[in-house]
Amino acid sequence: MNGKRTTAGLSCLVAALFLGISATAEGHDQNVDANRARALELWEDAVRAKGGRDRLQSVQNFLISSTINIEAPRGGATTETERLYALPGKAWLYEYTPHFDVSVEATVINIERNLCMVTLSPAGGDVPPLSPCLPTTWAERLIQDSVIYLMETKWVRPVPIRTRTERTGFKLVDVIETELGDLRVDFYLDPKTRLPIKLVTDDYNGISEFTQRMGLTVWLDDYVTINGIKMPGRVAREPKLPGHMLRRDSEYARYRFNVAYEETIFDHPVSKRVKASDWKP
Numbered sequence: 001m002n003g004k005r006t007t008a009g010l011s012c013l014v015a016a017l018f019l020g021i022s023a024t025a026e027g028h029d030q031n032v033d034a035n036r037a038r039a040l041e042l043w044e045d046a047v048r049a050k051g052g053r054d055r056l057q058s059v060q061n062f063l064i065s066s067t068i069n070i071e072a073p074r075g076g077a078t079t080e081t082e083r084l085y086a087l088p089g090k091a092w093l094y095e096y097t098p099h100f101d102v103s104v105e106a107t108v109i110n111i112e113r114n115l116c117m118v119t120l121s122p123a124g125g126d127v128p129p130l131s132p133c134l135p136t137t138w139a140e141r142l143i144q145d146s147v148i149y150l151m152e153t154k155w156v157r158p159v160p161i162r163t164r165t166e167r168t169g170f171k172l173v174d175v176i177e178t179e180l181g182d183l184r185v186d187f188y189l190d191p192k193t194r195l196p197i198k199l200v201t202d203d204y205n206g207i208s209e210f211t212q213r214m215g216l217t218v219w220l221d222d223y224v225t226i227n228g229i230k231m232p233g234r235v236a237r238e239p240k241l242p243g244h245m246l247r248r249d250s251e252y253a254r255y256r257f258n259v260a261y262e263e264t265i266f267d268h269p270v271s272k273r274v275k276a277s278d279w280k281p
Helices: 002-050 053-057 137-150
Strands: 061-072 075-086 090-096 104-110 115-121 130-132 159-168 171-180 183-189 196-203 212-226 229-239 248-257
Antiparallel strands (some): 061 248, 212 229
């Protein structure tokens, strides 16, 4: 009799534990689903604050003209840039840094032609005038840059996966964790404007196997309205460099959307006699 009671008691205990585990798992799944739904809701709020999906998806190309102040352990420099992104798979990038011996760096990317080449000028000695891009350049320029400046486009749309709250300075902000293929991006939203004020993402600091996951912080500030889209007038990048003082690149940017441009600039490497205006038709 006691054996039967013991067996029955164990059966009830096992059943109770199983039901408890099932209820806990079900509750966890519900919490995960609710969190993801909240992340999606916050993302839609941010897209509306940015200017709305229709405006963002109307962008076929965008031009950034900017001055970048570089602060690094070995001293600073100032770079002037003209960068044209012809979505979804082309970019023409001109950077002029008079402080450097090799003052001009110009890159052309064209997925259709499997073309990604860097031109350096003046070149000589150990500096090649023309070389292939780093393997990470494709993702950095065509995907990451689109996300940093526009949040999303017709072709590039991060997927919100979860949300959390975090303190940034004196503000308690909503953070949307997103994925875009292998790329991770966390968006920190201003409590009032709902625009991104900070991004934390992957740092393409060389060849792909040395890419730092979530190793780049980007600060966005001084928003201006361009064709109904809110764009950051100031973009500060802070990559994490293990064993070195933090580098900071402060960019002051001006934007144009859907410009007319010279189609042939994407057909071949950039000339060593390149000028900042060569993208113009």
